[in-house]
Amino acid sequence: MRVWTRTLSGRLSRKSSISLENMAEEDNQSIHNENNHVRTLRDHMNPTRTSAPSCIVFPPDASHFNFKPGIIQLLPTFHGLELENPYLHLREFEEVCNTYNDLNCSMNTIRLKLFPFSLKDKAKTWLQNIRSGSIRAWDELQQ
Numbered sequence: 001m002r003v004w005t006r007t008l009s010g011r012l013s014r015k016s017s018i019s020l021e022n023m024a025e026e027d028n029q030s031i032h033n034e035n036n037h038v039r040t041l042r043d044h045m046n047p048t049r050t051s052a053p054s055c056i057v058f059p060p061d062a063s064h065f066n067f068k069p070g071i072i073q074l075l076p077t078f079h080g081l082e083l084e085n086p087y088l089h090l091r092e093f094e095e096v097c098n099t100y101n102d103l104n105c106s107m108n109t110i111r112l113k114l115f116p117f118s119l120k121d122k123a124k125t126w127l128q129n130i131r132s133g134s135i136r137a138w139d140e141l142q143q
Contacts, residue, residue: 055130056112056141064104065113071100072117080122090142093118111138 003015074096078089097111112135119127135141 053132054116055127055132055135056116057133057136058112059106059109059136061105062109062113064102065109066102066104068100071096071114075114075118077118077120078123079120080124080126089118108138112141115141 004012005015007013076089076092076096078084078086093115094111097107097114100110100114102110116124116127
């Protein structure tokens with residue numbers, strides 16, 4: 001009987017005859033990777049992060065920020081089109097943020113947390129292409 005098995009390097013190999021004991025041993029070895037770490041189904045379903053880290057570095061009080069339901073829908077959107085005025089978008093964005101009060105964090109944190117949600121299309125691509133970790137304050141983002 002021909003049986004296909006997977007080697008430790010991950011390649012399939014064909015064996016012409018195999019006993020049940022050997023098959024159980026190879027099945028046990030095939031679920032382990034080279035570091036002898038068992039990968040669970042959860043590991044296979046949640047891929048590792050492959051995108052670049054954000055350009056925004058949030059202040060320490062950002063972990064206390066609470067999103068209110070509906071705040072994202074109130075934010076103005078900016079698509080990065082030639083007809084759109086970025087300064088007008090920033091002014092409207094700040095107006096909305098000024099209506100949002102959170103005693104646990106500063107206005108700087110609120111603006112940094114909400115700003116990516118106001119960008120769409122080309123503008124979102126622009127933000128994602130900024131060097132990671134380069135923005136630490138709202139004033140730096142405005143420039």
